[in-house]
Amino acid sequence: MVLVQGAIVVLMVRYRHRAGRKARYIHGNTRLEVLWTIIPAAILGVLTFSSKQVWTAIRYAPESRPPTIRPAKILVIGQMFKWNIIYPGADGEFGQYLVYAKPTDQWWPDRKRHGGVNGPRDLPADQVEFEIERYNTIENPLGKVYDDPRGKDDDYEDALARAMEVPVNRPVDVYLTSKDVIHSFTLPNFRVKLDTVPGLMGVFTFTPTMMSEQLGPPGYFEIACQELCGQGHFTMQGRMVVISQEQYAAKHEMRGGKADP
Amino acid sequence: MSEPPRLNSIDGPPTGWLKRYIYSTDHKIIAMQFLFVSLLFFALGGLLAMLIRWQLAFPGDANHPVPILGRLMDWPGGLMPPDFYNMVFSMHATIMVFFVIIPLLVNVFGNYLIPLKIGARDMAFEFLNGLSFWAGLPAGAIMLAGFFLPGNAASAGWTSYPPLSAIWQNGREAWPLTPIIINFIAAFLCFGYVCAYGVKLRGKFVTGAVSILLSGVAAWGWVVGVRAVAFDGQSAWFLSLLVLGFVSLLGAINYITTVVKLRCPGMTMFRMPLSVWSLFITAILVLLATPVLGAAMVMNLMDHHRLTGFFSDGGVPLLHQHLFWFYSHPAVYIMILPAMGMVSDILPVFSRKPVFGYRPMVYAMASIAFLGFVVWGHHMFQSGMNPALATTFAISSMFIAVPSGVKVFNWLATMWGGNIRFTVPMCNAIAFVSMFVIGGLSGIFMASTPVDIYITDTYFIVAHIHYVLFGGSMFGVFAAIYYWYPKMFGRMMNDKLGYVHFVLTFITFNCTFFAMHILGIAGFPRRYADYTHFELWAHFKPMNQFISYSAFALALSQIPFIINFIGSWIWGRAAPANPWQANTLEWTDVTSPPPRGNFARIPVVHRGPYEYSSPCVAEDWLPQTRVLVEPASAKG
Numbered sequence: 001m002v003l004v005q006g007a008i009v010v011l012m013v014r015y016r017h018r019a020g021r022k023a024r025y026i027h028g029n030t031r032l033e034v035l036w037t038i039i040p041a042a043i044l045g046v047l048t049f050s051s052k053q054v055w056t057a058i059r060y061a062p063e064s065r066p067p068t069i070r071p072a073k074i075l076v077i078g079q080m081f082k083w084n085i086i087y088p089g090a091d092g093e094f095g096q097y098l099v100y101a102k103p104t105d106q107w108w109p110d111r112k113r114h115g116g117v118n119g120p121r122d123l124p125a126d127q128v129e130f131e132i133e134r135y136n137t138i139e140n141p142l143g144k145v146y147d148d149p150r151g152k153d154d155d156y157e158d159a160l161a162r163a164m165e166v167p168v169n170r171p172v173d174v175y176l177t178s179k180d181v182i183h184s185f186t187l188p189n190f191r192v193k194l195d196t197v198p199g200l201m202g203v204f205t206f207t208p209t210m211m212s213e214q215l216g217p218p219g220y221f222e223i224a225c226q227e228l229c230g231q232g233h234f235t236m237q238g239r240m241v242v243i244s245q246e247q248y249a250a251k252h253e254m255r256g257g258k259a260d261p
Numbered sequence: 262m263s264e265p266p267r268l269n270s271i272d273g274p275p276t277g278w279l280k281r282y283i284y285s286t287d288h289k290i291i292a293m294q295f296l297f298v299s300l301l302f303f304a305l306g307g308l309l310a311m312l313i314r315w316q317l318a319f320p321g322d323a324n325h326p327v328p329i330l331g332r333l334m335d336w337p338g339g340l341m342p343p344d345f346y347n348m349v350f351s352m353h354a355t356i357m358v359f360f361v362i363i364p365l366l367v368n369v370f371g372n373y374l375i376p377l378k379i380g381a382r383d384m385a386f387e388f389l390n391g392l393s394f395w396a397g398l399p400a401g402a403i404m405l406a407g408f409f410l411p412g413n414a415a416s417a418g419w420t421s422y423p424p425l426s427a428i429w430q431n432g433r434e435a436w437p438l439t440p441i442i443i444n445f446i447a448a449f450l451c452f453g454y455v456c457a458y459g460v461k462l463r464g465k466f467v468t469g470a471v472s473i474l475l476s477g478v479a480a481w482g483w484v485v486g487v488r489a490v491a492f493d494g495q496s497a498w499f500l501s502l503l504v505l506g507f508v509s510l511l512g513a514i515n516y517i518t519t520v521v522k523l524r525c526p527g528m529t530m531f532r533m534p535l536s537v538w539s540l541f542i543t544a545i546l547v548l549l550a551t552p553v554l555g556a557a558m559v560m561n562l563m564d565h566h567r568l569t570g571f572f573s574d575g576g577v578p579l580l581h582q583h584l585f586w587f588y589s590h591p592a593v594y595i596m597i598l599p600a601m602g603m604v605s606d607i608l609p610v611f612s613r614k615p616v617f618g619y620r621p622m623v624y625a626m627a628s629i630a631f632l633g634f635v636v637w638g639h640h641m642f643q644s645g646m647n648p649a650l651a652t653t654f655a656i657s658s659m660f661i662a663v664p665s666g667v668k669v670f671n672w673l674a675t676m677w678g679g680n681i682r683f684t685v686p687m688c689n690a691i692a693f694v695s696m697f698v699i700g701g702l703s704g705i706f707m708a709s710t711p712v713d714i715y716i717t718d719t720y721f722i723v724a725h726i727h728y729v730l731f732g733g734s735m736f737g738v739f740a741a742i743y744y745w746y747p748k749m750f751g752r753m754m755n756d757k758l759g760y761v762h763f764v765l766t767f768i769t770f771n772c773t774f775f776a777m778h779i780l781g782i783a784g785f786p787r788r789y790a791d792y793t794h795f796e797l798w799a800h801f802k803p804m805n806q807f808i809s810y811s812a813f814a815l816a817l818s819q820i821p822f823i824i825n826f827i828g829s830w831i832w833g834r835a836a837p838a839n840p841w842q843a844n845t846l847e848w849t850d851v852t853s854p855p856p857r858g859n860f861a862r863i864p865v866v867h868r869g870p871y872e873y874s875s876p877c878v879a880e881d882w883l884p885q886t887r888v889l890v891e892p893a894s895a896k897g
Binding site for chain 1: 425643645651695709792881
């Protein structure tokens with residue numbers, strides 16, 4: 001870029017108008033054209049393939065890493081305007097979320113699925129819709145499917161807008177989805193970001209190498225939303241704390257039995 | 262001696278001022294109508310940008326309430342609410358892209374230059390050409406209506422990603438009076454145009470009174486229909502772009518047909534000026550890409566009315582992004598190719614030298630256009646689409662830089678060894694090359710997928726698109742306006758004001774947008790109404806204020822241009838036919854301004870458009886139509 005700008009200035013000065021001089025009469029030069037097609041193409045080719053390796057490391061890590069490495073898994077559900085953080089517990093697998101009772105569900109399809117809460121079938125018709133709305137927003141805001149065995153040991157109760165905790169020096173797989181509109185889960189300090197799309201599950205991997213304590217104040221990393229999601233878009237701020245591997249295992253991987261070795 | 266000019270295929274020679282100046286089918290009048298309307302929209306879009314900059318300089322700062330608008334809108338403390346801010350940047354981008362840059366490049370210069378430069382009397386379909394302007398008015402009116410609807414105009418960004426864009430901004434309330442009046446007038450004018458040329462009763466054109474009645478009824482029906490479809494700002498946005506898409510298609514069909522069929526004798530495809538080539542290629546892009554936008558808009562409208570669930574309510578949100586970018590990425594080239602073409606015309610004229618590598622320039626534009634259709638996914642690297650797809654799009658996006666680079670090198674080589682005259686259009690054209698290089702190279706960062714993870718949705722993107730669209734396209738447009746103004750209006754523009762405008766714009770533009778790169782590298786997010794609660798970005802407030810002051814200065818720098826534009830029309834010195842000693846037909850074979858029907862006699866072309874400083878003649882220019890007694894040794 002600097003070279004081109006320099007060239008422009010040089011050409012502007014060198015070939016400024018002088019009376020009585022005629023410009024050179026040149027139509028082009030095939031060798032030059034070929035040269036300045038092939039050289040940039042080669043440079044760009046190298047750039048592309050070096051990019052691809054980094055990209056694969058970030059986006060394909062769960063499939064490509066050796067099975068001996070056990071990542072920390074975290075499910076993030078974007079919602080207007082907060083981040084909900086769910087840990088999978090000891091089994092390392094998430095249950096199903098974001099399955100909601102529909103406005104027409106006077107009977108729940110089955111009681112177990114909705115955590116033992118009765119469907120509003122005994123209520124008068126005009127209250128049913130309100131009751132279902134209340135259930136979906138207050139009693140089960142994440143739409144958890146209670147009869148999914150994988151979700152039995154999930155740590156989801158305090159999920160709403162809590163700080164995310166990740167272990168240091170261990171790959172973290174962040175699974176991303178959204179409850180309402182598209183958000184973008186961004187960790188500016190870690191140079192990672194991915195949109196959370198309703199109905200899709202995205203995943204990326206990063207490895208923190210420094211604990212928040214070592215960072216000094218404020219003692220956390222900021223999470224931001226970087227895809228326009230409504231009028232509170234800029235307020236969709238979250239916190240991420242990097243803790244030691246032992247702390248992480250004790251807090252988030254013991255639930256529902258011992259952590260797999 | 263001269264054949265009678267074919268003036269108008271529809272109604273014979275025009276009679277009356279109405280058909281001559283207002284409902285004209287003359288391509289030059291239509292181009293000027295587009296020019297005036299686009300420049301008005303440019304002012305509106307620019308004012309919206311000032312609001313954005315005010316908010317970012319003083320977020321939540323009670324000491325700096327928004328001037329005028331704060332009191333007018335009765336905001337608490339005069340501070341802009343965040344949803345209003347979302348509306349402002351969404352509409353800024355929408356207006357600048359769809360109602361300023363695309364019409365300015367494609368419709369204004371496409372209309373004006375194509376027939377004149379290829380030696381045609383007018384466009385192939387004159388009525389359709391006029392319709393593309395008059396049908397554009399209702400599209401603009403629907404977009405403007407959004408501002409007056411309760412719940413603001415569209416606020417989901419210029420990309421309008423569902424499900425956010427599917428959320429209703431207000432219920433189905435009745436429209437206020439202002440948008441109804443605006444839409445009625447626009448539709449009335451449009452139907453009036455159709456009546457003037459298109460409606461016959463018993464084999465005769467309808468009279469004025471009947472036209473007025475018919476247009477009034479049709480416009481009323483139109484407004485009722487529009488109100489039913491566009492009940493809030495977002496649905497107005499979708500509908501407006503749908504209508505605008507039709508308008509673009511009318512233009513594109515016309516340009517392609519004109520270039521293919523109406524070239525004058527001797528004007529082979531490879532003797533066409535590069536601006537005509539670029540507009541021709543652009544028209545093909547418009548023709549192929551716009552229907553996809555139209556389809557996306559229809560699907561979005563139906564989703565918005567809760568009739569379907571293509572994108573939201575259990576649909577696939579990414580589908581909208583694919584459809585939108587399948588149009589909007591080619592649209593990026595729609596917004597830059599004509600500027601490239603016009604700059605390729607202006608550089609040789611003022612370097613007094615043939616363009617370097619004419620054919621490689623054409624091939625480069627064609628390959629940019631082709632590659633433009635297979636790179637849309639680079640807007641979606643972080644959208645959650647399949648990561649394998651991202652690599653594919655990264656490769657194609659990287660390689661679109663190659664033909665762009667070829668063009669830049671050719672422009673430089675055109676200047677090399679030249680005899681450069683630093684006129685105002687030349688300064689703007691050189692600025693175009695210089696700014697386009699910065700904008701183009703920052704694009705390569707985004708094409709690299711891992712780098713894009715960090716910089717996407719930050720101010721780096723904002724800096725990039727402004728370097729390409731303002732630094733590129735707008736400097737191209739300024740160059741073109743300064744260059745062709747004498748032809749359009751028959752008056753010379755004031756050089757001093759022109760230099761003042763150029764220097765101020767160039768400096769303030771770079772102060773405004775270069776700093777945004779630095780913000781972007783720090784991860785500073787776009788579309789944030791307030792950033793002061795983030796530890797990471799709060800300390801960028803002084804920098805944002807610097808950008809804002811530069812942006813205000815940039816806006817003020819346009820005042821000399823406005824004075825020059827209007828003043829020269831009134832007081833400007835009468836322009837000779839060929840003030841720049843250029844070779845192409847619009848300068849050598851017609852007066853300034855050209856009469857209706859353009860050429861007294863259809864010219865015959867003997868050589869390419871860039872024969873400057875040819876050894877065959879004593880002067881440093883050799884018009885395309887000049888007959889040399891001795892056979893020219895020059896190829897071309």
